[in-house]
Amino acid sequence: MRRRIPVLAAAVLALVTSTGCGSDFGLRFPGSLPVKDPGSFDTPLPIPPLAESRLVDGVRVFSLDAQEGSAELLPGIQTPTWGFNGDHLGPTLRAARGEAVAVEVTNRLPETTTVHWHGMHLPPAMDGGPHQPIQAGASWRPAWTIDQPAATLWYHPHPHGATEKHVYRGLAGMFILDDPAAPAFGLPDRYGVDDIPVIVQDKRFDADGGLVQDSQGNEIGLLGDTILTNGAFGAVQEVTTERVRLRLLNGSTARTYDFAIDDGREVALVATDGGLLEAPHRTDHVRLSPGERAEIVVDMEPGSDAMLISRPPDLGDVLLPGAYGGQDEFEVLRLRAAPALQASAQVADAFDSFGIDSFDATRTRAFEVQNREINGRRMAMDRIDEVIELGTTEIWEVTNRDGFPHNWHVHDVQFEVLSIDGEPPPPELGGRKDTVYLEPRRLYRLIMRFEDYADERHPYMMHCHLLLHEDQGLMAQFLVTRSGLDPEPGQFDPPAGEHGSH
Numbered sequence: 176m177r178r179r180i181p182v183l184a185a186a187v188l189a190l191v192t193s194t195g196c197g198s199d200f201g202l203r204f205p206g207s208l209p210v211k212d213p214g215s216f217d218t219p220l221p222i223p224p225l226a227e228s229r230l231v232d233g234v235r236v237f238s239l240d241a242q243e244g245s246a247e248l249l250p251g252i253q254t255p256t257w258g259f260n261g262d263h264l265g266p267t268l269r270a271a272r273g274e275a276v277a278v279e280v281t282n283r284l285p286e287t288t289t290v291h292w293h294g295m296h297l298p299p300a301m302d303g304g305p306h307q308p309i310q311a312g313a314s315w316r317p318a319w320t321i322d323q324p325a326a327t328l329w330y331h332p333h334p335h336g337a338t339e340k341h342v343y344r345g346l347a348g349m350f351i352l353d354d355p356a357a358p359a360f361g362l363p364d365r366y367g368v369d370d371i372p373v374i375v376q377d378k379r380f381d382a383d384g385g386l387v388q389d390s391q392g393n394e395i396g397l398l399g400d401t402i403l404t405n406g407a408f409g410a411v412q413e414v415t416t417e418r419v420r421l422r423l424l425n426g427s428t429a430r431t432y433d434f435a436i437d438d439g440r441e442v443a444l445v446a447t448d449g450g451l452l453e454a455p456h457r458t459d460h461v462r463l464s465p466g467e468r469a470e471i472v473v474d475m476e477p478g479s480d481a482m483l484i485s486r487p488p489d490l491g492d493v494l495l496p497g498a499y500g501g502q503d504e505f506e507v508l509r510l511r512a513a514p515a516l517q518a519s520a521q522v523a524d525a526f527d528s529f530g531i532d533s534f535d536a537t538r539t540r541a542f543e544v545q546n547r548e549i550n551g552r553r554m555a556m557d558r559i560d561e562v563i564e565l566g567t568t569e570i571w572e573v574t575n576r577d578g579f580p581h582n583w584h585v586h587d588v589q590f591e592v593l594s595i596d597g598e599p600p601p602p603e604l605g606g607r608k609d610t611v612y613l614e615p616r617r618l619y620r621l622i623m624r625f626e627d628y629a630d631e632r633h634p635y636m637m638h639c640h641l642l643l644h645e646d647q648g649l650m651a652q653f654l655v656t657r658s659g660l661d662p663e664p665g666q667f668d669p670p671a672g673e674h675g676s677h
């Protein structure tokens with residue numbers, strides 16, 4: 176067990192740190208520990224397999240089975256887990272812009288689940304939110320056409336009140352979108368060779384190796400003391416090229432990371448949630464809250480080692496940063512370069528430009544997040560909170576009124592951050608986003624367009640992607656309709672269960 180994070184030592188360190196700091200009470204929230212691992216990081220990084228698909232009448236059809244299993248998350252120990260098409264996590268789905276896709280999802284779990292396509296622009300009935308439950312033993316077959324830029328998306332369950340549990344047990348996978356019409360821009364693109372999926376999650380284990388899902392009173396949820404990359408602890412990726420692209424996904428339930436290379440070198444941040452930035456952004460760190468993604472390109476020297484770490488993330492003006500992982504620093508993934516490296520292309524200086532014009536916005540809505548509520552209300556499956564007219568552009572003003580972290584995720588769209596407290600967003604928030612961290616008491620102005628899919632009966636979700644908060648009801652429902660008018664009383668008939676019975 177020498178490569179497992181030494182919990183006891185970390186607890187002692189937490190005590191020392193908290194008493195020395197004076198502004199924090201580290202042991203009040205034992206789920207939040209500074210985690211250090213001196214281990215050797217020599218477990219080969221598991222690369223999720225690319226999902227097989229078959230073409231049926233021009234539709235690319237994938238199959239996903241949610242199932243129970245057992246996986247070696249810690250060396251030599253079997254942990255009961257859940258996974259898609261396997262014991263833990265799921266295969267990487269991959270499709271191109273313009274393709275018609277379908278996914279045959281079968282639930283082999285002992286309870287109801289759903290599968291949501293996080294970041295995808297698609298009809299709400301295909302979204303896989305809480306209104307598309309798949310009962311135990313049942314199947315569901317969503318189908319849609321990929322119609323958005325190349326991006327690193329992901330899929331995970333979204334059953335109302337149980338999302339934290341289902342994701343934490345291992346139900347998550349990447350969904351990579353390609354755009355054949357877009358230039359390659361010199362970006363590394365050989366999956367598993369120089370284009371590496373990196374799903375980062377934190378876990379807690381009991382003495383028998385079982386996953387412990389216990390937030391221990393922490394109001395943001397569970398903070399694990401063991402960091403897994405693609406389901407492995409202490410992983411190393413062998414690098415054979417001068418440049419390697421890491422597709423970072425924060426698949427954790429509550430923890431926010433600040434990814435960096437241990438020697439402080441700059442990397443090129445090339446993409447965020449919804450695709451490429453307008454130009455690479457040279458930076459030495461990238462903060463990701465749960466659900467967010469970032470693609471970085473790391474330059475490697477032959478024969479060298481580089482450690483991807485997470486530095487103490489700046490969580491903004493929270494009351495007890497140490498309680499929310501704001502003081503934690505730990506290693507994530509070792510990159511080990513071969514003695515001789517294949518040449519890599521030069522990454523372009525600029526990518527495609529884009530941008531939603533704020534003059535197009537016809538409506539502004541304000542959302543206040545506080546006490547697990549949005550504008551004073553918790554999620555209700557039979558209540559529509561907002562109705563939006565198809566084809567319009569809106570500005571949403573979102574503020575976290577609590578003294579602890581939240582973030583903000585909107586289904587169906589990729590939004591852009593117009594401003595934060597009236598200032599332009601930093602470069603890392605200058606791209607297409609579907610999830611953004613909400614520093615307390617700051618005003619985030621987001622702009623988005625609602626296009627293509629009108630539906631009077633099936634809502635999309637907006638919610639905090641800290642999964643405990645989502646489960647507790649920090650979520651709201653919106654319809655996109657042709658009229659944009661509220662549905663007549665009784666017209667909204669939540670279609671829960673319509674997909675779960677066959």
Ligand SMILES: [Cu+2]
Binds near residue numbers: 582649
């Ligand atoms: Cu939250």
